[in-house]
Amino acid sequence: QQQVKQSPQSLIVQKGGISIINCAYENTAFDYFPWYQQFPGKGPALLIAIRPDVSEKKEGRFTISFNKSAKQFSLHIMDSQPGDSATYFCAAGSDRGSTLGRLYFGRGTQLTVWP
């Protein structure tokens, strides 16, 4: 059973537009929700992360929106740039219980930003 479901699988956005990627999770024990960015031939790197005590976190052009009751969270990229073209992964984890030490990843979204 997939613990974290991510959509869309691919996304094409024009330069300056807003990119939105959505994720949903099942396990209510999760309390850490990061987004990772991966460029071709490289390992993933942390982009931004949120804990469920807040509903939104913003860092520059990147914003996470979190809906605890719906068990959903999303990444918004404002003013998308060609340099944002990459694969984005959402993930979920917890610092306690049976999920301690594990991050569950979505299947990824390949974002292409056209100039």
Next chain:
Amino acid sequence: NAGVTQTPKFQVLKTGQSMTLQCAQDMNHEYMSWYRQDPGMGLRLIHYSVGAGITDQGEVPNGYNVSRSTTEDFPLRLLSAAPSQTSVYFCASSYSFTSGQETQYFGPGTRLLVL
């Protein structure tokens, strides 16, 4: 700091051969993980460790062994390579899973082809 290092970068194996993928980190991180990345499947956890001498299985452990004799090293062993193990393998580490210390740092990956 070198961060997370992985060797080799590329490897070609014949079915039935065994090999060890090396992973090392110099950040004194307690948590280390191995993932495999396949097209359309995201990052799937193979094995992970929450400290020296402690390892546990992830989502896809079959055909792989790990050990953690030191904090720095977390090798992944393929016992008898199969074509289904053709993938890109990433090692990752984090200080802990508590708030503010949970960022996972990924290595550059090992690309494995099993013929």
